[in-house]
Amino acid sequence: MPELIFPLDSTKPFTAQEKVGHNRWHPDIPAAVTVKAGDSFRVHCREWFDGAIVNDDSADDIRDAPLAGVHVLSGPIAVEGAKPGDLLIVDILDIGPIPQEDSGPLAGQGWGYTGIFPTLNGGGFLTEQFPDAYKAIWDFSGQKTTSRHVPHVEFTGIVHPGLMGTAPSRDLLSTWNTREAALIATDPDRVPPLALPPLPDSAILGSLTGEEFDTVAAEGARTAPPRENGGNQDIKNLTKGSRIFYPVFVDGANLSVGDLHFSQGDGEITFCGAIEMGGFIDLRVEILRDGMSTYGVSENAIFMPGNTDPQYSEFLAFSGTSVTLDGEQRYLDSHLAYQRACLHAIDYLTKFGYSPEQAYLLLGAAPIEGRLSGVVDIPNACATVYIPTAIFDFPIAPSASGPFQIDPGIGAPHSAF
Known part of the structure; x- marks a missing residue:
């Protein structure tokens, strides 16, 4: 096993750990640990809400989820010798739920969750049709998962980090805050908001204290969106065996990682659409000198996906065009x-x-394939979603006998404001 450089104790909250991570992006958050190019190491990660979501049959915790505190990230991890303009090569060697903890109160201890976020607390891809909070708990059995809230399905997870990235430079941070503030200003009262501005409330900034903490908390970018540094990209194929090339904007690169997912459908459409969990990730890092200019990767990581995805071969696909309801x-x-x-x-x-x-939760959690299928035939774009038929324990394709009728079980817990 690689050396564990960022340990987490499941009995303690994120801010009481031996090494405290962060939940904002800022170049002045000090590195929690330093590694060398060529090193392999293990990092523990807490699920993005640090234990606020529990294994029960209520969705009140999703409705009331403390969005100001996410994501709790492990890091920053400085890489000796990394300089702005380099590319940081990150290999995902292994990844999984919390090791040796098959049961317990934390997501990752043998279970995970998917949530439909209410419109008043973040919303989701289909928030106009699904404005309230719902939740599904998923139980892990090896690489497979099932849910009492979405019965008659079982699938193999594509375990991956939802969020990984390098620290921004001061100029890049300023660019983010300026352009996102301009977007918010176009409709400042929108629910859900168009973007999330810096927010000192609930900020976690590693070892910073005092005036330094206050300054960084007032400027630090929220971790919700993907940006030029990688960040919350939620790419389900960024799994074991993947190699990622991250732009470096500060000395040491300051890599951070978190928001692990047991599985996810393309798009993570319910916002908390993956199967969220805590766990571990094993990484190896290298430096590609001046790689940003050499390969034209001045922003946004490029990656080579791993080859450990479940091998589903039959799908039922649905298409949509750019016409409103x-x-x-x-x-x-x-x-x-x-x-x-x-x-x-x-x-x-x-x-x-x-x-x-239940169907919406399933599309967020299961390994569906989302594809941009047509972008040139004016006026309609065409997108498709592919659902693996093998995840169901009943026939799902259309037939002369009509739809097979399942018992939907207890259903998905629901909470409204």
Whole structure:
């Protein structure tokens, strides 16, 4: 096993650990640990809400989730000799739930969760159709998972980090805050908001204290979106065996990682759409000198996905175009097209006995394939969503006998404001 450089004790909150991570992006957050190029090491990660979501049959915790405190990230990890302009090569050697802890109160101890976030607390991809909070608990058995809240499905997880990235430079941080503030200003009262500005409340900034803490807390970028440094990209194929090339913006690169997922469908469409968990990740790092200019990677990581994905070979696919539910034509709106494809899949699954919310949770958690299928045939973009048929324990394809009727079980817990 690689050396454990960032340990976490499951009995203690994130801020009481031996090494304290962070939940904001800022170049002045000190590195918690330093490694050398060529080193392999293990990092423990807490699920993104640090234990706020529990294994029960209520969705009150999703409704009331403390969004100001996410994501709790392990790091920063400085790499000796890394300089701005380099590319940091990161190999994912292994990844999984919390080691040797098969049961317990924390996500990752033999279970994980998927949530539909309410519109008043972040929303999701289909928040207009699903404005309330719902939750599904998923139990792990080796690489497979099942849920009492979404019965009659079992699938192999594509375990991956939802969030990994390098620290921004001061100029890049300023660029983020300026452009996101301008976007917020176009509709400052929108619910959910257009972006999340810096927020000192609930900031965790590693070892910083006093005036330094206050300054960084006022400037630090929230970790919710993906940005030029990588960040919360939620790419389900960034799994074991993957190699990622991250731009370096500060001395040491200051790599951070967290938000581990047992599984996820393309898009993580419910916002808390993956199967969230704590766990471990084994990494190896190298430095590619002046790689940003040499390969034209001045922003946004490039990566080589691993080859350990589950081998599903048969799918039922749904398509959508850029026409709203009210019949309004939009011009090549691929975001809308994917929404419509997902809604078509949800409508289809309800014919077998699932509630719309169960179907929505399933699309967020299961290894569905989302594809941008057509972007040139004006005025309609076309997007598709592919659902593996083997994850169901009943026939899912259309047939002359009509939809097989399942028992939907206790359903997905629901909480409204």
